[in-house]
Amino acid sequence: xxxxxxxxxxxxxxxxxxxxxxxxxxxxxxxxxxxxxxxxxxxxxxxxxxxxxxxxxxxxxxxxxxxxxxxxxxxxxxxxxxxxxxxxxxxxxxxxxxxxxxxxxxxxxxxxxxxxxxxxxxxxxxxxxxxxxxxxxxxxxxxxxxxxxxxxxxxxxxxxxxxxxxxxxxxxxxxxxxxxxxxxxxxxxxxxxxxxxxxxxxxxxxxxxxxxxxxxxxxxxxxxxxxxxxxxxxxxxxxxxxxxxxxxxxxxxxxxxxxxxxxxxxxxxxxxxxxxxxxxxxxxxxxxxxxxxxxxxxxxxxxxxxxxxxxxxxxxxxxxxxxxxxxxxxxxx
Amino acid sequence: xxxxxxxxxxxxxxxxxxxxxxxxxxxxxxxxxxxxxxxxxxxxxxxxxxxxxxxxxxxxxxxxxxxxxxxxxxxxxxxxxxxxxxxxxxxxxxxxxxxxxxxxxxxxxxxxxxxxxxxxxxxxxxxxxxxxxxxxxxxxxxxxxxxxxxxxxxxxxxxxxxxxxxxxxxxxxxxxxxxxxxxxxxxxxxxxxxxxxxxxxxxxxxxxxxxxxxxxxxxxxxxxxxxxxxxxxxxxxxxxxxxxxxxxxxxxxxxxxxx
Numbered sequence: 001x002x003x004x005x006x007x008x009x010x011x012x013x014x015x016x017x018x019x020x021x022x023x024x025x026x027x028x029x030x031x032x033x034x035x036x037x038x039x040x041x042x043x044x045x046x047x048x049x050x051x052x053x054x055x056x057x058x059x060x061x062x063x064x065x066x067x068x069x070x071x072x073x074x075x076x077x078x079x080x081x082x083x084x085x086x087x088x089x090x091x092x093x094x095x096x097x098x099x100x101x102x103x104x105x106x107x108x109x110x111x112x113x114x115x116x117x118x119x120x121x122x123x124x125x126x127x128x129x130x131x132x133x134x135x136x137x138x139x140x141x142x143x144x145x146x147x148x149x150x151x152x153x154x155x156x157x158x159x160x161x162x163x164x165x166x167x168x169x170x171x172x173x174x175x176x177x178x179x180x181x182x183x184x185x186x187x188x189x190x191x192x193x194x195x196x197x198x199x200x201x202x203x204x205x206x207x208x209x210x211x212x213x214x215x216x217x218x219x220x221x222x223x224x225x226x227x228x229x230x231x232x233x234x235x236x237x238x239x240x241x242x243x244x245x246x247x248x249x250x251x252x253x254x255x256x257x258x259x260x261x262x263x264x265x266x267x268x269x270x271x272x273x274x275x276x277x278x279x280x281x282x283x284x285x286x287x288x289x290x291x292x293x294x295x296x297x298x299x300x301x302x303x304x305x306x307x308x309x310x311x312x313x314x315x316x317x318x319x320x321x322x323x324x325x326x327x328x329x330x331x332x333x
Numbered sequence: 334x335x336x337x338x339x340x341x342x343x344x345x346x347x348x349x350x351x352x353x354x355x356x357x358x359x360x361x362x363x364x365x366x367x368x369x370x371x372x373x374x375x376x377x378x379x380x381x382x383x384x385x386x387x388x389x390x391x392x393x394x395x396x397x398x399x400x401x402x403x404x405x406x407x408x409x410x411x412x413x414x415x416x417x418x419x420x421x422x423x424x425x426x427x428x429x430x431x432x433x434x435x436x437x438x439x440x441x442x443x444x445x446x447x448x449x450x451x452x453x454x455x456x457x458x459x460x461x462x463x464x465x466x467x468x469x470x471x472x473x474x475x476x477x478x479x480x481x482x483x484x485x486x487x488x489x490x491x492x493x494x495x496x497x498x499x500x501x502x503x504x505x506x507x508x509x510x511x512x513x514x515x516x517x518x519x520x521x522x523x524x525x526x527x528x529x530x531x532x533x534x535x536x537x538x539x540x541x542x543x544x545x546x547x548x549x550x551x552x553x554x555x556x557x558x559x560x561x562x563x564x565x566x567x568x569x570x571x572x573x574x575x576x577x578x579x580x581x582x583x584x585x586x587x588x589x590x591x592x
Contacts, residue, residue: 203443203455206436210429217427220391221441222412280431 030274032325033289040293044300051303058299060182064250066295067184068093068243068259073269073287074195075239080270081199082232083212083279084138088127089240089266091149092120093259096244098153100169101162101254109169113245120241121234123149128230138233146263153256161253174249184246188288191242195284208232212279268319269294277327293322336402338368342538343388343419343507348397350383357383358394359562365507365538370529372549372570373542374582375559381542382424384559385509388540389421390414401507412441420504424511426496430485434477435459435466437484438499469502473528490521497525501532508532509540526552546575560584 096116104112131138199205210218273286343365350358446458558566558581566581580586
C-alpha cells in the first residue's frame with residue numbers, strides 16, 4: 001500500500017469499505033463509462049471550442065446520432081448478457097428502414113413501425129433458432145445473416161433510397177419534438193427505461209443473465225435456456241429494427257445502407273458501458289452512456305477535420321483501446 | 334408433503350446410462366425413504382454423479398424407471414424433477430455468480446406481483462422474495478453477510494450453504510446432495526451435517542454422495558455402493574464399520590443383504 005492510499009484509508013474508511021464492496025459485487029467498470037463520457041466531453045469542449053463543439057445545434061446533432069446507436073445498444077446488451085452476439089444488427093437496421101418506408105407508403109405510420117419491428121423480430125427468431133437448434137455459435141449464424149439481410153436490402157429497391165412522405169411518421173419517429181425535446185431523445189429514453197426495467201424487474205431479464213453466466217447451471221435449475229437464448233437474439237434484432245425506424249424517420253428515407261456500419265460502434269458502446277462481452281453481466285444505462293460516448297467521438301473526429309479514411313482509422317484505434325480497458329476491468333472481477 | 338417416515342419416497346429400477354462406449358450405469362436400483370438419509374458411495378467414475386443427474390432430469394437414462402411415491406414418472410427435465418419435489422445440489426452447485434443470494438434462492442421459482450398480468454410478464458416481487466429468503470436461511474441457520482451480495486462476493490462455504498439452502502427450501506420431498514461438503518472447512522462441514530439432519534427430521538428423503546466415511550456413519554441410515562456403474566453393495570450403516578464401507582468401495586468385498 002502506498003502512503004497516499006494509506007492516508008486515504010485513514011480519512012475515509014467508510015468510503016473505502018463501500019468502494020471495496022462495490023468492487024467485489026459489481027466491479028467498478030460500471031462507472032468507467034460515465035467518467036469517460038465526462039472526460040471526453042470536457043476534452044472536446046476545450047480543444048474543439050472554436051470548431052463549434054459546444055453549440056446547441058452540434059450537441060443536438062450528437063444526440064440525434066446517439067439515438068439509433070443507443071437503441072441498438074440496448075438490444076445488443078441483452079444478446080451479450082445471454083452470452084450470444086448479434087452481428088446482423090446493422091443490416092437489420094438497414095432492411096427495417098426500407099421495410100418501414102415501404103409499409104408507411106401503403107398502410108400508414110403505425111404499420112410502418114410495426115412491419116419494421118416484425119422484420120427484425122423475425123430475423124432474430126431465425127438467428128436464434130439456428131444458433132440453438134443447429135448448435136452453431138451465434139456469431140457465425142448472425143455473420144451469415146448479416147450477408148443475407150444486406151443482400152436482400154440491396155435487392156429491395158435497387159440500391160435506391162425510398163422516400164417517406166408520411167408527416168406523422170416523420171414527426172413521431174424523427175424530425176418531431178415535444179416542446180424542445182426531440183422525439184428521438186424521447187424514444188431513446190423510452191427504450192432505455194424499458195430495457196432497464198426488463199433487465200432488473202422481470203424474471204426474463206434475470207434468466208437472460210443466468211443463462212449467460214452459466215448455461216448448464218441455469219439448465220440444471222430448470223430454466224429453458226433455448227427459449228432464453230432465442231428471445232435474447234430476437235430482442236437485439238427487434239431493437240435494431242427500431243433503430244432503422246428512427247433513422248428512416250430522421251432522414252425521411254429508407255435505404256439499403258442506413259445504420260449498416262454501426263455494428264462495431266454498437267458493440268463498443270455496450271462493452272464500454274459495462275456489459276460483459278461473454279455474458280452474465282449487462283448494464284442498459286451503461287449501454288446508453290456508451291452510445292453517447294461513441295457519438296461524441298464520431299462528432300469530435302469530424303469537427304477535427306479528419307478525412308473519412310483517417311476517421312475510420314482513429315475510430316478503430318479508439319474502439320479497440322476503449323474495449324481493451326473495459327475488458328481488463330472485467331477480468332479482474 | 335412427505336409421506337410417513339420410512340415409507341418409500343423414490344425408487345429407481347434397472348437404470349442404464351451409457352456415454353458412447355462407456356457404460357456409466359448398468360441396471361442400477363436404488364430406493365430412498367422419507368425421513369432417512371442414504372449414502373451413495375463409490376470411487377471416482379463409479380457413476381454416482383451420473384445416477385444423480387438421471388434422477389434430477391439432467392440426463393435421460395437409456396433404460397430403467399424412476400418412481401416417486403410408487404408412481405412411475407418421466408423425469409424428462411430438471412424442471413420436471415423440481416416439480417416432483419426432487420431438489421438437487423450438484424457438485425458445481427449451480428449458483429449464478431452475478432446474481433445475488435435472494436435471486437439465486439428463488440431462481441426459476443420467482444414470486445411475481447401484479448396479479449395475473451404481472452405473473453404473465455414475470456414482474457418480480459423482490460420484497461417478498463427477500464423476506465422469505467431471510468426466513469429460509471434463518472430456519473436453516475445459514476449465515477450470509479447480506480442477502481443482496483452477489484454470489485461471486487461470497488466464500489466457497491457460503492456459496493455451498495446457499496446452494497444447499499435452496500435445495501432444502503424447495504425440496505419438500507427428496508433432496509439429492511452431490512458432495513455438498515467437499516470444499517468446506519471443519520466447522521462449515523459440521524453445519525452441512527446439521528442441515529442434513531434437520532431435513533431428515535422434517536421427513537425429507539435425502540441422498541448424500543460423499544467420500545468421507547465419517548459423514549456416512551454420522552448421518553446416514555443406509556449406504557449404497559456403486560462400482561464401475563453397478564451397485565455392488567447396499568447395507569445398513571449401523572451394521573458395518575468404516576473399513577467395511579471402504580472395502581466395498583474399493584471392490585475388496587461385495588455384498589450386503591439386498592444385492
